[in-house]
Amino acid sequence: MSLPTPAGFTASGIAAGIKASGDLDLSLIVNHGPRFNAAGVFTTNRISAAPVRWSQAALEDGEARAVVLNSGGANACTGIPGDQDAVAMADSAAISLGIATDEVLVCSTGLIGERLPMNNVIPGIQTAVDALTADGLEDAAKAIMTTDTVHKTASAQGSGYVVSGITKGAGMMAPGMATMLAVVTTDAVLDSALAHQILTEAVRTTFNRADSDGCMSTNDTVILMASGASGIEPDQTEIQDLITDVCASLARQIISDAEGSTRDIAVTVHGAATEADGEEVARAVSRSNLFKTAMFGKDPNWGRIISAVGTTDAQFEPTTLDVAVNGVMVCRNAGIGEDRDLVNFADREVHVDIYLKAGEHEVTIWTNDLSYDYVRENAEYSS
Amino acid sequence: MSLPTPAGFTASGIAAGIKASGDLDLSLIVNHGPRFNAAGVFTTNRISAAPVRWSQAALEDGEARAVVLNSGGANACTGIPGDQDAVAMADSAAISLGIATDEVLVCSTGLIGERLPMNNVIPGIQTAVDALTADGLEDAAKAIMTTDTVHKTASAQGSGYVVSGITKGAGMMAPGMATMLAVVTTDAVLDSALAHQILTEAVRTTFNRADSDGCMSTNDTVILMASGASGIEPDQTEIQDLITDVCASLARQIISDAEGSTRDIAVTVHGAATEADGEEVARAVSRSNLFKTAMFGKDPNWGRIISAVGTTDAQFEPTTLDVAVNGVMVCRNAGIGEDRDLVNFADREVHVDIYLKAGEHEVTIWTNDLSYDYVRENAEYSS
Secondary structure, three states: OOOOOOOOEEEEEEOOOOOOOOOOOEEEEEEOOOOOEEEEEEOOOOOOOHHHHHHHHHOOOOEOOEEEEEOOEOOOOOHHHHHHHHHHHHHHHHHHHOOOHHHEEEEEEOOOOOOOOHHHHHHHHHHHHHOOEOOOHHHHHHHOOOOOOOOEEEEEEOOOOEEEEEEEOOOOOOOOOOOOEEEEEEOOOOOHHHHHHHHHHHHHHOHHHEOOOOOOOOOOEEEEEEOOOOOOOOOHHHHHHHHHHHHHHHHHHHHHOOOOOOOEEEEEEEEEOOHHHHHHHHHHHHOOHHHHHHHHOOOOOHHHHHHHHOOOOOOOOHHHOEEEEOOEEEEEOOEEOOOHHHOOOOOOEEEEEEEOOOOOEEEEEEEEOOOHHHHHHHHOOOO | OOOOOOOOEEEEEEOOOOOOOOOOOEEEEEEOOOOOEEEEEEOOOOOOOHHHHHHHHHOOOOEOOEEEEEOOEOOOOOHHHHHHHHHHHHHHHHHHHOOOHHHEEEEEEOOOOOOOOHHHHHHHHHHHHHOOEOOOHHHHHHHOOOOOOOOEEEEEEOOOOEEEEEEEOOOOOOOOOOOOEEEEEEOOOOOHHHHHHHHHHHHHHOHHHEOOOOOOOOOOEEEEEEOOOOOOOOOHHHHHHHHHHHHHHHHHHHHHOOOOOOOEEEEEEEEEOOHHHHHHHHHHHHOOHHHHHHHHOOOOOHHHHHHHHOOOOOOOOHHHOEEEEOOEEEEEOOEEOOOHHHOOOOOOEEEEEEEOOOOOEEEEEEEEOOOHHHHHHHHOOOO
């Protein structure tokens, strides 16, 4: 079943010749209204790419009519010429679509530190405009792939409206390609302030809790666009839940497709005093290379898990920590628990549960293992 | 040339049968005075091993007469029985040496989450006492090795006194063996408060700036013992420099012997507004898996370097960063600099220089690359 495109949107994905392979590499998503509310969440990396800076500025008024996205080049660390290229992409799309330049957002993904081949990008944008269709969102998802092995989409049906999203990435990619891009569209009526609030909250608990290799990209961008074409003013809780579900599905697909990985690992912290404590602990474990290599080796090495927990400032009593791996409580009270040989690693999915016994909060971070292929992907390809 | 043992000390390293291999696994270092000043710096991991907790308490009075160290088991995450084992080790050495139990420090390294074979450890301590000699420090260095390929010692001659140290570890070790242990001895006269001040400062700029894989052990310990047997009250600056030099040499040897590594990488931050800023930036780069795999792949990937810099809160202007790899300024003003193909990776040692242009401080962190063998060492060996 192809991805439902919310009313009011058209999209396309075409091959502009940015990638030497000739694969699809340029996407366009257009909101035809009647409303043009939009919100974005961007990388907090201070070395942000030119398209990130452009899109942040263009979104200040809470509206956007189009997003042009390319793979094959990140347009990051490209100086003032890179900023000019990003503006030229917006400008070119705006002219073809008959809208204003600052109504067009730009997203790029690919190598850092190289200019985009603008001689291919600009004609490609015209091709993408010509290719716009009411069911083009799936093609748009395909054209933003870098080393993704599958294109990634998710959709949820609301009461009289729909939410559909696409994404690509992230971690464990070939050099400089760790970027995560996502666009979520809906035909619900959603004012810009609420769109921003909903998106920020959804990203916080979904994309921001998928931490494949701890490395933050210069280009990460999540955009939400609402056309209002359904005429439905949604229940706020319902649309918050639907957008969160779509983001969660997209984030989970990224983890499952992380290159070089053999495991999708849910690190869940139970009984945290605060949500921040839970996140700090889950992230410390997720980023421990000793933990990640143990997971690759199918080794329920709880010593490495609690060593990572011990580096945090979270509230807990060091002598009362419990840790379960795939349901086997291998560590009790920070000491030896059940027989580690009971842990079954047959599935790709691994569940690590850490019990802080300090409160009521629970946080899950999804991560991957650290494998030979991660090293290969990131060491052997020149960039 | 064997390691000079400072006057007032004897030491030994013997095989107690803790390691199944039959290799040396138990060391004893004894200070015969006339002074017994001592200081320690310990892991800040809240999941600390039993011997760490014991030694911290035993050092509260600023004095120690002996250190017993074992490889083959970390005595970490072993609960109250583990605490009892650590005390029993101190007690056993104290009885044999005719001193008080709380004058004996204990250090352990090896697997986490397993009890020590006390039936071998206790007789081994008596054997170690019997084996004490005035030139036994080198044997002591050998008996604390885990997956180290060479034993590690350093010495410096002061004006009428000597400083000698031993160490083992660290990062990129087999499972749970990432511990760094070090003992530094001197026959200078050094009061306990000054010893603590000097050691803390020396560790801060040496061992704490060797960051092989970002994973903090439960057992890390550095001990300084001063016998005063030379009768020399040293110039404070001189002994600070000598102890720092010995610690720096030992820390550098750890990086060079890090298992699975193919590169020793000095990440130097220049022009930081504060020392803390410099350290934050150098550590962020040192811990980026994308950077570390690039180094393994001999790829001067400056995009990954400045992406890591961009995740910090340090003071700098994102558009003015420069980065050199082995002297080639591959990134200028956060954009493309000299041809990256000019970078020569012939040597094991790699120098990455990052110019923040925000002040006068300079900080170097030594780290290693991320290689297939790191993954193999840490994934394939069960623990």
